[in-house]
Amino acid sequence: MSAAKNININLKIWRQKNAKSKGSMETYKLDNVSTASSFLEMLDQLNEQLINERKEPVAFDHDCREGICGMCSLYINGRAHGPDTGITTCQLHMRMFNDGDTIYIEPWRSKAFPVIKDLVVDRSAFDRIQQAGGFVSVNTSGNTIDANATPIPKHDADKAFEAAACIGCGACVATCKNGSAMLFVGAKVSQYALLPQGKVEATNRVLNMVRQMDEEGFGNCTNTGACEIECPKGISLENIARMNREFLKASLK
Amino acid sequence: MAKSALLKSSIVKKYWMALTGLFLCLFLAGHLAGNLQLIFGDALQFNQYALFMTSNPAVKLLSYVTYFSILFHAIDGVLLTYQNVKARPIGYAKSNPSANSSFSSRNMAVLGTLILVFIVTHMVNFWAKMHFDKNMPVYAVTVEAMGQKQNLYYTTSGNYIPVESVGKNVQDATQNGQQIYLENGREFFNTQAKIKVSEGYKDLHKITFAFFQHPKTGLIATILYVLAMIVLSFHLLHGFQSAFQSLGVNNKFTPAIKTFGTLFAIIVPLLFAIIPVYIHFVK
Numbered sequence: 012m013s014a015a016k017n018i019n020i021n022l023k024i025w026r027q028k029n030a031k032s033k034g035s036m037e038t039y040k041l042d043n044v045s046t047a048s049s050f051l052e053m054l055d056q057l058n059e060q061l062i063n064e065r066k067e068p069v070a071f072d073h074d075c076r077e078g079i080c081g082m083c084s085l086y087i088n089g090r091a092h093g094p095d096t097g098i099t100t101c102q103l104h105m106r107m108f109n110d111g112d113t114i115y116i117e118p119w120r121s122k123a124f125p126v127i128k129d130l131v132v133d134r135s136a137f138d139r140i141q142q143a144g145g146f147v148s149v150n151t152s153g154n155t156i157d158a159n160a161t162p163i164p165k166h167d168a169d170k171a172f173e174a175a176a177c178i179g180c181g182a183c184v185a186t187c188k189n190g191s192a193m194l195f196v197g198a199k200v201s202q203y204a205l206l207p208q209g210k211v212e213a214t215n216r217v218l219n220m221v222r223q224m225d226e227e228g229f230g231n232c233t234n235t236g237a238c239e240i241e242c243p244k245g246i247s248l249e250n251i252a253r254m255n256r257e258f259l260k261a262s263l264k
Numbered sequence: 265m266a267k268s269a270l271l272k273s274s275i276v277k278k279y280w281m282a283l284t285g286l287f288l289c290l291f292l293a294g295h296l297a298g299n300l301q302l303i304f305g306d307a308l309q310f311n312q313y314a315l316f317m318t319s320n321p322a323v324k325l326l327s328y329v330t331y332f333s334i335l336f337h338a339i340d341g342v343l344l345t346y347q348n349v350k351a352r353p354i355g356y357a358k359s360n361p362s363a364n365s366s367f368s369s370r371n372m373a374v375l376g377t378l379i380l381v382f383i384v385t386h387m388v389n390f391w392a393k394m395h396f397d398k399n400m401p402v403y404a405v406t407v408e409a410m411g412q413k414q415n416l417y418y419t420t421s422g423n424y425i426p427v428e429s430v431g432k433n434v435q436d437a438t439q440n441g442q443q444i445y446l447e448n449g450r451e452f453f454n455t456q457a458k459i460k461v462s463e464g465y466k467d468l469h470k471i472t473f474a475f476f477q478h479p480k481t482g483l484i485a486t487i488l489y490v491l492a493m494i495v496l497s498f499h500l501l502h503g504f505q506s507a508f509q510s511l512g513v514n515n516k517f518t519p520a521i522k523t524f525g526t527l528f529a530i531i532v533p534l535l536f537a538i539i540p541v542y543i544h545f546v547k
Contacts, residue, residue, distance in 0.1 A: 023357070023358075025357075036357050086356055088358060088360065089356065089358040089359040089360030089361075089363070090360050090363055090364070094363075115357055115358035117356055117357060117358070120352050120354055120355060120356055121351060121352055122350065122351050122352065122353055123351070186364060188348070188352075188361060188365070188370055189344075189348035189351055189352075190348065190351035190352040191274075191348075191351070193274075221273060221274065221275055222273070224274070225272075225273060225274050228350070228351060229274075229351055230274075230347060230348040230350075230351030230352070231274045231277055231278065231344045231347055231348055232274070232278065232510075233344070233348070233369065233372060233506070234369065234502070234506040234509045234510065235364075235365035235366070235369035235370055235502075236364070236365055236366075236369065237361065237364040237365040240363075240364035240365075241364055248509065248514060249514045249515075251509065251514075252509050252512045252513065252514030252515075253512065253514075254275070255275055255278065255279075255509075255510060255511065255512035256512030258273070258275045259275075259279070259511075259512060262276075
């Protein structure tokens with residue numbers, strides 16, 4: 012690996028005071044950014060600079076900074092989570108950029124994800140979809156059966172696990188030209204549909220989750236496949252197909 | 265809008281898009297097989313085929329399913345596009361869609377609209393003439409016997425009627441003392457008895473050749489037809505395999521479906537496009 016160096020960059024960042032105000036793209040110059048720093052560290056550095064200049068720092072979502080919580084978002088240079096695949100923004104590093112680059116940073120754009128401030132969007136639409144059916148009802152009154160006591164074919168367990176890897180970051184919605192949430196909902200439906208524990212509530216689950224998804228104002232999937240490519244967890248389009256099958260099955264019941 | 269049960273859910277819209285789209289793919293294959301007779305068959309064969317396609321009850325039923333599919337596919341597409349545009353009220357300042365999706369998949373609505381415009385003009389040029397044009401020519405052959413050329417209508421029962429012995433209508437025939445006159449486009453009637461004696465074929469073959477060989481507009485018609493087929497090819501390139509995904513088929517057959525879809529999207533429009541090029545430049 013080549014040694015870290017410092018680069019100077021230009022930033023174009025969406026600034027919006029609050030949910031009601033009209034935002035705009037603002038330009039910032041940031042010097043001496045180490046290529047060894049992460050993208051979020053670069054934003055921290057920018058905010059230090061802004062605070063020193065007695066300006067309002069840029070608000071952005073972040074939490075675990077190790078790619079598993081799904082909090083960080085950011086549409087960077089026209090791509091969800093920036094110019095790399097299979098990563099969240101916190102896993103993006105400044106070595107992906109060159110000295111003198113102009114980097115565009117925008118919030119997720121979706122009617123269902125309204126901007127709260129700057130780069131922070133409200134993703135509670137995903138929570139409401141999850142609450143509409145993304146669960147299994149388990150009796151927890153002291154006689155819970157160990158999940159491993161139920162035999163599950165290896166293939167199904169693997170597919171369910173792959174679907175369950177979804178961290179609900181919303182990159183699929185952000186990157187889809189239609190602002191569709193079908194990769195997220197497909198993953199959540201699949202995760203349960205593949206397991207015996209999830210079969211009990213399968214019919215209502217898919218109908219309710221899809222209904223909630225539509226009510227939230229997400230767009231319709233047109234199978235462009237962009238979500239699959241930008242998903243940091245590599246959730247496959249197979250999950251959307253499975254949801255389509257589950258929905259058909261449930262609709263005919 | 266979109267409150268009917270059949271259109272309500274986003275996923276049901278996908279099913280409809282897929283089912284009508286796949287049916288239209290079948291239609292394309294059938295239509296192509298028919299059209300290829302313009303190259304590999306003679307005028308009589310093509311006109312017989314055209315008559316069959318406009319009179320057979322089973323074909324008629326299929327044609328209604330086709331009209332429905334085209335209309336529904338288009339209406340469903342408009343609804344989808346409208347909702348999809350609404351789902352992102354503020355767009356991105358910088359977007360890089362080619363990094364994660366194909367040109368076809370992102371432009372289905374535009375491609376589809378162009379195809380719809382093509383279908384309308386195509387139907388005006390051929391379908392409407394075949395169905396409604398009172399002056400549609402009736403198929404006739406030219407035979408040479410003893411140094412004399414004679415034009416003869418060829419009837420569906422295999423008989424020949426000299427063209428000069430047939431009046432354009434009953435008045436014409438009575439005035440000129442002709443035994444037979446034409447009625448309803450292609451039916452031969454006896455002038456005195458006013459009863460149908462036989463039927464001819466509408467000459468769709470002649471109309472088609474005249475259209476693409478027209479000294480002024482034939483070349484532009486050929487070019488526009490070829491362009492329309494390129495648009496169709498792009499539409500199919502995404503549409504064919506996408507329909508299976510929408511119907512929930514994404515499994516071990518998917519690579520084969522994608523390969524077949526790509527071949528279908530290239531070969532079918534290509535063969536369609538060869539026909540007017542052949543008519544204009546070769547025949």
